[in-house]
Amino acid sequence: MKTKMSNFLRIEVLSLALCIIFLAGNGHAQTKQGSIVSLEQAQQDFINLGFGMFIHFNMSTYMNDDWADPSVPPAIFNPKKLNAEQWAKAAKSANMTYGCLTTKHHNGFAIWDTKTTDYNVMNSPLKKDVVKEYVNAFRKQNLGVSLYYSILDVHHNIRPGYITPVHINMIKQQLTELLTNYGEINSLIIDGWDAPWSRISYDDVPFEEIYRLIKSIQPNCLVMDLNAAKYPSEALFYTDIKSYEQGAGQHISKENNRLPALACLPLQANWFWKESFPTTAVKSPEKMINENAIPYNQIYCNFLLNVAPNRDGLIDENALEALKEMGKLYKPGSPLPKFPGGPAPIISSNIAKFKPxxxxxxxxxxxxxxxxxxxxxxxxxxxxxxxxxxxxxxxxxxxxxxxxxxxxxxxxxxxxxxxxxxxxxxxxxxxxxxxxxxxxxxxxxxxxxxxxxxxxxxxxxxxxxxxxxxxxxx
CATH class of the missing domain: 2.60.120.260 (Galactose-binding domain-like)
Known part of the structure; x- marks a missing residue:
């Protein structure tokens, strides 16, 4: 588990400089992608995206478990027919408007050309930056680009009881790479943080520091914590968008929701591809659209459907057919309801926690x-x-x-x-x-x-x- 840390100081200085430039502009500076918009406008823009493709593709693709063994070598990651353009065209066929790719899952394998660790795709047989392939393919189809990133990283010991300042710097450097080298990122979905199963608190890895780093690099990038289920549905605690992982029993209220929201669900039984997928029926396209995407869009909620590429790096035929059927049922374009707005997200540590x-x-x-x-x-x-x-x-x-x-x-x-x-x-x-x-x-x-x-x-x-x-x- 060799980790390269030599660039951390440089990244920290760069991040600080970016933050100073942003703050000096009083929120009216220009980014490479255009003007900075208000958080409320960015939230509404995300709601308006309506329907997206979650793409779980990483080490777990090559295992029988969604939680990959953190000790497996990069050699097993070998998608010989990797074709991100197929993914993008499949998303387009369903009338999806954006994608979100798992850049690093809980086992710590990075599928981009990172300088932070040797445990990455460039040391696999593929030797190709999958994040770059993905963003280029989706932009070619005029689709938005989001990324997923796990704080929990068992390979590098970013787990309860072991977290050090070196680990926090590694997280900052990896996020800086992802937000600097791949153009405009609409949103960043963060996982494995402040969840009952990860047990990494927002104090162990300081949420406010990470949040402000992200905003200093890409002010319009929404920060979405996938583990906000324990927090009340009436306010944004530690997230710009309230997230609901439906497979984990988290369901948005169609009657009472007043927050910008995201609901996600896998098309198949698992998030990552399994050997049974090509011969097992996928979930009903009608239900995915008529019971999820369409009604959720009317309550300020974006629907993110996971479609898992196989070990060759391709989406299976049964999933492709289902996506085409969804495209016949889901027609984007009409303005979606404007959410009511409300207080800014709570992002700092609770100093009353565990106090007498x-x-x-x-x-x-x-x-x-x-x-x-x-x-x-x-x-x-x-x-x-x-x-x-x-x-x-x-x-x-x-x-x-x-x-x-x-x-x-x-x-x-x-x-x-x-x-x-x-x-x-x-x-x-x-x-x-x-x-x-x-x-x-x-x-x-x-x-x-x-x-x-x-x-x-x-x-x-x-x-x-x-x-x-x-x-x-x-």
Whole structure:
């Protein structure tokens, strides 16, 4: 597992310089791809894409498991008939508007010409940059280009308990390569981060640092974390687009969604190609379009259908036929509904996470620390006999903060006051009347060692799932 790290310092300096240039332009600079657009416009542009092709193609293509052995040599990656133009034409036949390719999956094999590691496609029999082949082919068909990238990387030990600053630099350099060498990238889907199975938190690999690096290189590139399922569907936590991996049981609400969203599903039984694929029926084209793409598009949701190339680097005939059938059913072109807009995504670390909490009386099974346990499925619940409930988080030292996010178990609280404790005195911060389940408050930088909510109006017994405190970079 030899890794080349000699260019990290150069990349870090380059990234910083790009960021300075971007910030100096106050968001109105020009990129190689054109003018910088607002985040809300980029989100709407993504919704308008409507229907795309997810392309899982990597080491797992050559194995019987979607989670490839991280020790297998590059020699097994050998798509002798690789034809990305076939992929692009297949996407076009389905009236898809863009693609998204797995540049690196969880086993750590990079299918582009990276300088960060020898564990890449240039040391395989193919010796060809698959990302380059893909972007060129899709652009030739006037299709948009997105990329997938896994933070979890078992080959390079980017996993719980082993992550070092060297690993974080490697991630930054790999993303810099992908966002610098292949033209305009519409969106970057990130996987293996803050998921129950990956257990790599947004603190282990700092989300805000990675997010701002991406935006410093390509300001219009949307950052989409595929593992945002634990977060409430009413707000954008650690993502520009709310993602729903339907195969993992994540389903968007067709009645209540108000966020720009992505729903993804594989056409076959697995994400990566398996030997049974050519002789096994694919999922119904009618269902993929009439029960997914079309209705999702009407609720601000883009549908991304995975089609897995085989070990020769080609899409199987049964999948090609299904895509043609989809093209007869899906007709893009008409304007899609405009999503309502809302607060900017939450991207910084929650400094209240796992901090001590205090509050008015509650039953033992619903005590105060459930509001700071980083689990939206548990809650602090006030005892019904308390008429003026309150909850307090102890940051244990004076800290700077400029955002508070209160997530209730369900919409309930109607009036409240937020205060902070500094120099032995409680000071007023905000008087709130926000009635939604997730109440996001951004304000000028403040300092304090404690923060509390005094609840003055509510319909039912107050219940807070998470009381988040953040110090955003501004």
């Amino acid at each position: 909490a205090n509050g008015s009386w509650s039953s033992d099974m619903n005590i105060m620390d459930f509001a700071t346990d980083d689990n939206f499925g548990t809650s602090w619940v006030s005892n019904p006999s308390i008429k003026n409930p309150w909850l307090e988080v102890d940051l244990q030292k004076d800290q700077r903060f400029n955002m508070i996010v209160i997530t209730e178990r369900e919409p309930n609280i109607t009036k409240y006051r937020l205060e902070y404790f500094i120099n032995g005195v409680w000071r007023p911060l905000i008087t709130g009347t926000e009635t939604s389940r997730v109440k996001i408050h951004r304000f000028d930088n403040s300092w304090g060692s404690k923060v509390r909510i005094l609840i003055e109006g509510y319909k039912n017994v107050p219940s807070i799932a998470e009381f988040g405190i953040y110090n955003e970079r501004r």
